[in-house]
Amino acid sequence: MTTRWGIAATGGMAAAFSEDLAHVPGAEIAFVGSRSPESAADFAGRFGAGASGTYADLLAAGRDGEVDVIYVATPHPQHHDLALAAIEGGTPLLVEKAFTATLAGAQEVVDAARAAQVFCMEAMWTRFQPAVVHARELVAGGAIGDLLLVQADFCAQRDYDPTSRLFDLALGGGAVLDLGVYPVSLAQHFLGRPDQVTVTGTTYPNGADRSAAIQMSYADGRAASLTTSLAAQTPGRATLVGTEGSLELVPPFYHPTRLVLHRNGEQPEELERLQTGRGYAHQAIEVQDCLAAGRTESAVMPLADTLDVQWVLEESLRQLGIEMAEARVDLDA
Structure with missing residues (x-):
């Protein structure tokens, strides 16, 4: 069809x-x-x-x-x-x-x-990468025990240009919406909606967010530690930490092809899951x-998850002193 x-x-x-x-x-x-x-x-x-x-x-x-x-x-x-x-x-x-x-x-x-x-x-798209699908299967199957922590970073170096979409708040610019959505969505995917969000960060002269350290906390003690920035490049690594081991999404975590499974007391196991095309x-x-x-x-990507992620993003921006707005689109022409 x-x-x-x-x-x-x-x-x-x-x-x-x-x-x-x-x-x-x-x-x-x-x-x-x-x-x-x-x-x-x-x-x-x-x-x-x-x-x-x-x-x-x-x-x-x-x-x-x-x-x-x-x-x-x-x-x-x-x-x-x-x-x-x-x-x-x-x-x-x-x-x-x-x-x-x-x-x-x-x-x-x-x-x-x-x-x-x-x-x-x-x-x-990250949720549908074969490596991420397999990571979800491993965690669900108890490969690393009970999941406790998610760590992830997505930072890219971009020269500040207030005329660029990347730094224009009216066009959704800034690190949190452009890059931070990836680690936040990954953490929500594996841990669910957090009970509390704590954010520190920096902004550009025009008020757009330059960097953010996002802590997602859960009432039962689980947590996610996430970083995002447009100021400098980082590897783009993500690690899931459990009671019996950890699982690394080999960079870049947002479209990985390899996982490294660390079971406590055992040698690391590398797993490959290739994507189709660019992913x-x-x-x-x-x-x-x-x-x-x-x-x-x-x-896999239900609308309830989208709303949970959007809540974390907005709360992160609020704590950085940033208020976003939807734009009007000419749909008559």
């Missing part, structure tokens, strides 16, 4: 995802939407899409049954308007992370999707499988 994808946006993330759709059985790019029809047409030509136009044109294609699912890869604050419009038209969605710029915006999208019974999933194909396969089965949420 063919799944006809619509792509909302034409930037680097949209291009990486579209490249990997070539590895997904039955996937085809049917429509590309952008603020700029010229940009959409160029992108469509590069990836063999059947049609292109504005965001309004893409949403219309969804309403008219010409597109089966829309992948939203715009800046974070623009996800909210596009997602709500697609849901109103009955079109399933895969929405890039961070899911929205605010917790209230995420809740509104989730409520709308559930009320309309329209499939919606956050595009947290984005796995989440697309999940979407197509859910649509084929008539599901409105993914069991």
